[in-house]
Amino acid sequence: MTIVPIVVAAPLLTAALIALAGKWLPHVVADAAGLAVTGLSLALASVLLARTSARLITYWFGGWRPRAGSFPVGIGWAVDRLGAGFALLVTCLLFAALAYSWRTMTEEHYLFVALLIVFGAAMAGFVLSGDIFNMFVFFELMSVAAFVLTAYQAEEASPLQGAFNFAVSNTLGAFLVLTGIALLYGRTGRLNLAAIGQTLTNQGRHDGLVAAAFALITCGFLVKAALVPFHFWLADAHATAPAPVCVLFSGVMVEVGIFAVARIYWTVFDGVLGEFQSPIRDVLLGVGVVTAVLGAVMAGAQRHLKRLLAYSTIAHAGCFMIGVALLTPDALGGVAAYIVAHAFAKGALFLCGGVLLTRFGEVDELLLHGSGRALPVSAIAWFAGALALASPPFLGTFTGHALIDDTASTMGYWWVPVVLAFATIGSTAAIVRAGLRVYAGAGDPDDPLLADEPGEAPPPQERASLGLMQAIALVLALAGLGVGAWTGLATRAVEAAYTFTDRISYAAVVLDHRALPPPPPETWHTTAASVAWAVVTLVGSAAVGAASVYRNRFPEPLTRALGAALAPLHAVHSGNIGDYVAWLVLGTGIVGGLLAVSVHGVL
Amino acid sequence: MTILPYLLAVWIFLVGLVGIVTSRNLIHLTVCVSICQSATYILLLAIGYKSHGTAPVFADIPTSRKVVDPVVQSLTLTDIVVAVAVSALLLALALKVFEAEGSLDPAEIAELKG
Numbered sequence: 001m002t003i004v005p006i007v008v009a010a011p012l013l014t015a016a017l018i019a020l021a022g023k024w025l026p027h028v029v030a031d032a033a034g035l036a037v038t039g040l041s042l043a044l045a046s047v048l049l050a051r052t053s054a055r056l057i058t059y060w061f062g063g064w065r066p067r068a069g070s071f072p073v074g075i076g077w078a079v080d081r082l083g084a085g086f087a088l089l090v091t092c093l094l095f096a097a098l099a100y101s102w103r104t105m106t107e108e109h110y111l112f113v114a115l116l117i118v119f120g121a122a123m124a125g126f127v128l129s130g131d132i133f134n135m136f137v138f139f140e141l142m143s144v145a146a147f148v149l150t151a152y153q154a155e156e157a158s159p160l161q162g163a164f165n166f167a168v169s170n171t172l173g174a175f176l177v178l179t180g181i182a183l184l185y186g187r188t189g190r191l192n193l194a195a196i197g198q199t200l201t202n203q204g205r206h207d208g209l210v211a212a213a214f215a216l217i218t219c220g221f222l223v224k225a226a227l228v229p230f231h232f233w234l235a236d237a238h239a240t241a242p243a244p245v246c247v248l249f250s251g252v253m254v255e256v257g258i259f260a261v262a263r264i265y266w267t268v269f270d271g272v273l274g275e276f277q278s279p280i281r282d283v284l285l286g287v288g289v290v291t292a293v294l295g296a297v298m299a300g301a302q303r304h305l306k307r308l309l310a311y312s313t314i315a316h317a318g319c320f321m322i323g324v325a326l327l328t329p330d331a332l333g334g335v336a337a338y339i340v341a342h343a344f345a346k347g348a349l350f351l352c353g354g355v356l357l358t359r360f361g362e363v364d365e366l367l368l369h370g371s372g373r374a375l376p377v378s379a380i381a382w383f384a385g386a387l388a389l390a391s392p393p394f395l396g397t398f399t400g401h402a403l404i405d406d407t408a409s410t411m412g413y414w415w416v417p418v419v420l421a422f423a424t425i426g427s428t429a430a431i432v433r434a435g436l437r438v439y440a441g442a443g444d445p446d447d448p449l450l451a452d453e454p455g456e457a458p459p460p461q462e463r464a465s466l467g468l469m470q471a472i473a474l475v476l477a478l479a480g481l482g483v484g485a486w487t488g489l490a491t492r493a494v495e496a497a498y499t500f501t502d503r504i505s506y507a508a509v510v511l512d513h514r515a516l517p518p519p520p521p522e523t524w525h526t527t528a529a530s531v532a533w534a535v536v537t538l539v540g541s542a543a544v545g546a547a548s549v550y551r552n553r554f555p556e557p558l559t560r561a562l563g564a565a566l567a568p569l570h571a572v573h574s575g576n577i578g579d580y581v582a583w584l585v586l587g588t589g590i591v592g593g594l595l596a597v598s599v600h601g602v603l
Numbered sequence: 604m605t606i607l608p609y610l611l612a613v614w615i616f617l618v619g620l621v622g623i624v625t626s627r628n629l630i631h632l633t634v635c636v637s638i639c640q641s642a643t644y645i646l647l648l649a650i651g652y653k654s655h656g657t658a659p660v661f662a663d664i665p666t667s668r669k670v671v672d673p674v675v676q677s678l679t680l681t682d683i684v685v686a687v688a689v690s691a692l693l694l695a696l697a698l699k700v701f702e703a704e705g706s707l708d709p710a711e712i713a714e715l716k717g
Contacts, residue, residue, distance in 0.1 A: 133678060140685045147692055157703045158714045164696050165715075168623065171636055171689050175616070178643050178682065185675065186650040236715045575713035577632065578624045585620055 004059040004077055004128065007044045007087060011037050011121035015114040022110025030110035031102050034117055038095045041124065045088040052081040055516050056499065056509040058130070066511055072192045078130030078510050081496035082336055086252070086259060087124040089340055093251045093347055094120035097244035100351055100472045102465070104358075112152060112242075119145035119248060123256055130510055132181050132268075133191045135260070139177065139224070143170045146253060150241040162240035165577045169233040172584060173223025180216035183209055184268070193267040194510035197503055201271030211599040214269050215592035218261055218284075222591065225257025227321055228291040229587035231314050232573060232580040235298075238310030243354025246306060247476075250313040250350060251343035258320045258339075262332060262500070270503045277327055279598030284325030287591060289419050292318030296426025298573070300548070301566050303450040305353045305363040305434055309346065312389070312427035316342050319420050323404040326416075329501045331407040333494030333522075338400020340489065345388035345396060345480030349431065351473035352382045355466060356438065365434045366450065370441025377470040379439035384477035386431040388484065390541040391424050393534040395481050399490035401537075402530035409529065417533050425540035432545025443549025448559045451570055487524040495519040608649035616642035629697035629707045633690055640686045644679050651675030 014037040022030045051057060057079040060066075064074025097116060101109075122142035129135045147170075151163035185191060187209055188199040200210065219230070226234040234254070238246050261284075273280065295315030302308035316338075323335035355378050357363050360371055372379055388396030401420055408416030436442040483489055498519035499505070508514040551559065572579075615638060622635030651672030657664060659673035697707060704712050 133681075137681060137685075140688075144685075144688050144692060147689075147696075151696055151699070157700065157712055160696050160700045160703065161709075161712055161715055164629065164693065164700070164709075167689065167693055167696070168632065168636060172620075172623075172639065174685075175639055175643055179616075179646060182643065182646050182650055182675070182678075185678075191674070239715060575715040577709050578626060581620065581623045585624070 002057075002059055003044050003047060004057060004079055005061070007041050007048065007091075007128065008121045008125040011041055011117045011124075015117040015121070018110050018117070019114040022114065025110065027109050030113045031098070034098050034113040035095065035102075037117065038091055038098055038120065041121070042088065042091040042095055045084060045091050045124070048079055048084040049081065049088050052079055052084045054518055056080050056506065058510055058513075065513075066192075066195075072190065072195050072511065075131045075134050076192055076510060077128050077134075078194070078506065079128050080499055080506070082259075082493070082500045083127045085336065085340075085493075085496065086127040086255075089343055090120050090123045090127070090248075090252050093248055093343060096347060096351075096472055096476055097247050100247075100354070100469050101242070101244045102468065112149075115145050115149050115152075116245070116248070119149060123248075123252055126256055127259055130193050130267075131191055132184065132193055132196065132264070136174070136178060136181060139260075140174055142253065142256070143167075143174065143224075146170075146237075146245075146249065149245045150237045152242055152245070153240075156240075159240035161575065162236040165575070165580055166233045166237035168577050169223055169230070169580055169584060172581060173220045173230070176216045176220030176223070176588065178220075180213040180220065183213040183216070187213070192510065193263070194507040197268045197271055198507045198511065200268065204272065206272050206276070206599055208596070210269075210272055211596040212592075214273065214599065215595040216588075217264055218595060219588045219592050221257045221260040221264070222287065222587075223257070223584065224254065225261065225321065226254050226291075226314055226317050227287050228294050228314075228318075229583040231291065231295075231317075232583060234314060235307050235310040235573065236575060238313070239304055239307040243306070243350050243357065246309070246350040246353075247347040250309065250346045254313060254317050255320065255339045255343070258317065258324055258335070261321075262324050262335075265327075266501045266503055267506055270501070273599055276599050280595060281325055281327050283591065283594045283598060285322060285413070285416075288318045288321030288325050290318070291315070291321060292419055292423035293426075294318075294569070296423045297566075298569060299427045299430040300433075301449055301451055301570070302430065303365040303447070305356065305365060305438075306350065308365070308430050308434055309349050309353065312431060313346060315423040315427040316346075316389075319401075319404070319423050322408075322416060322419065323400070326404070326407055326411065326413070328407055328411070329497040330494055331404050332501060333490065333497035334400045334403025334407065336400075336493040336497065337403065337483070337490040338397050341388055341397040341400060341480050341483045343480075344476045344483065345385040348381050348385040348473045348477035348480060351469060351476065352378045352385070355469050355473065358469070359466060365437050366445050366447065368438045369445035370438075372435075372439035373441060375439070375466075375470065377467075377474055379435070381470065381473040381477040382431075382435045382439060384474070384481055386428055386435060386541070386545075388477065388480035389424070389431065390428045390538050391534050392538040393531050394485055394487075396484040397424075398484045398530075398534050399487055399524075401534065402526070403490060403494065405530050405533055406525075406527055417529070421533055421537050421540070424537040425544055428537070428541035429544035429548060432541055433548035436546065436549050442546075444552040446552045449551055449562055449566065487526075491522040491524045494522045608645055608652070612642045612646040612649065615639075615645065627708050627710065629700060629709060630694065632709065633693040633697060636693065637686060637690055640682070643682055647675045647679045647682065
């Protein structure tokens, strides 16, 4: 009896039952059922994580195991350590989101619970799957659930606009992925990741078709990962979705896109495109750098707290991409540790935003100036979350940053730590600035550099418990800080990344049922450079954040120049779906074109 | 096997994209998304096509008979199911937008900016 499919099947089944019977049940039953099944998934994902320490667990639906060397007919899952860890992270955040929304929504609350569970289960299924079309189906399932969750407060115009932009952008991204899948199937006749990779490598042809498939699948997943210029939907969706939904959006959904790019590259394309690693690395690094810088700059110019956090997520997504783009197990392990710390910290910050919205009916930094003094627990959670994201020495995102920085420096990319530090300082300073204004009443309630933003209607709340909501935010923030202190997490992530990036062993386990060779044992090395960068980002975030609350008192020529520099960026984020799709097409042309050209060896 | 179906798939995808980018009506935009998705059906079916192959249903034909690839057909069916869900959702959102704003023009309802 294997537990692998139950992690996903049990929540999907429970969600269906809640949706069917919820109308006739008291709210508390739907909440309790949701929490119970998520707790079960959480426990099972933990067991999977423990069991994958030295092996890859395969599961074939209906028992359709492939015989060695023959055509793999069945749909298979292949659970490795990074996949199991990701599924565990998803269930942890889902549990927090469900606990936070305990008895909060009055209308049709059971449907909200059911949708959240489907959303989480689809993400878990996506990261556990070893079949490219199965991944596509889970990708669409998670997307559709996410679109509905964004528009959950459907009486207002802005959630509808956010959901519409989100839905159209991500659906087009999914079409790009599907087109790439179709091309791969046409070439190899396989849908299993390991089998496609093996066939492509044996054929050894890296022609236009393989290049196009790689470019299309990568660009399609970059839409979900919210990298420039595919990122426009993210801020709109995050600004309008309910806070507990944002926890999952920022904490894991965007990262699913990053995970997908890494998974597909290493299982499918690493063999056939291995000799073009260097140009592929440069293209992906470029995308990551532009995203990290743009997200940090835009976060500094937002007064809507959830939109500010959304741009901070874009900055961090750029940093994740930089780590993946280095295409080494060490950096990938760093990204995994970074994602865990970021997910908890950013989740805490979004929940603090949700508490403000519930208490004051407002998430505008300037209008809330000083009001947060009434919520001391939220204030602690907010600043603990900000501290975790500032990458202070041995806390929060530090281990992830250190691994990426050290790997990049060793490879000669000396500027990667600079970009990571810029993105971290820019995005965290914005969080510190907003926190100082809202929770401490510091500085001026006026800022010449902030965008105009319409207010957000408060969610209908009747029996919401602010105490419980704040406690969950605080727990998440402390978890985000704490995982950075546990350097064992980072070393285990690197070991897991060695297995993740070992295409040949992956294929041998999945297709020929061989045993997995143990990864090289890792130990944690702290370098002076990484601690120095951590001090820089910590001090920089605090100093820039504290100075930003007095931007009203900056010399006027300076603020006018900065405002003029920001104006085109604001104009580009127009909120119009037609513009977003035009950017998506342009981005696919540029990124896809560069990837395709680099595979042909012209660059 | 001719290259024509592949060119047709690319053409339909591009037509759909142009429609989305220039659309001034959310329902029109939803139809354009469906048009883009139709391109993926054609691509999938073209990949599985075999000349002189028949439908892969072996109830009344010998198993030795040449048939088109059934895998891409089931992928297309799955794809259609996804399309139904997405279209239904987009149309429901468009309806809600009209109820809230009295307009279906994406440029007029754009409240989120910057």
